Amino acid sequence: MASGGVVDRIAAEFGVQFVSHAKRTDGRHQSKARRTCQTLLNKHGADHLRLVFGLINTPQNRGNWSAPVLTAVSWVVLNKPEWVARTDFVDRFDQLDLRVLLESAKDLNPAAPTITLSVLLSYDLDKQISVEIRGKAA
Structure with a gap:
């Protein structure tokens, strides 16, 4: 099967349908980020892409299927395996809240929202984990 079909199949496992970049998304089940997902699949494999989709497909964050979010979540998964x-x-x-974090990233650094979102995700997760560790030490 061509890798394009693999990307579509993985997205479908999470209820996501890719639409043309020229079309407006019509709900939380659509994404324009097919090319980004294809890149993630080619570089890191199907299991990695499924993990990224799974993290975004939680009750709080379902529907944040943009390229910056997919890439930033992938970065966290690759660079923080201990988390x-x-x-x-x-x-x-x-x-x-990925939507709020993405908006913050766009406000802070409109030229590079993906990198900024990666930093914000890392910072917030590190803060959560550090608070827990300090609480257990006390």
Whole structure:
């Protein structure tokens, strides 16, 4: 199967349908980021792409299928494997509001919202985990 079909199949597992970049998305189940997902699949494999989709497809964040969000979440997964290995990682990740963080990233650095979002995600997750560790030490 061509890798384009793999991307579509993985997206469909999470109820996501890709639409043309020229079309307006029509709800939380559509994304224009097919090319970004294709790149993630080619560079990091199907399991990585499924993990990224799974993190975004939580009750709080479902529908944040933009290229900057997919790329930033992928960056966190790749660069913070010790966080991903935590049993509470999905719950902690779901406490973040990706839409609000993306808007903040766009406001802070309109020229590079993806990088800025990666930093904001890392900062917020690190803050959550650090608070828990300090609480257990006390």
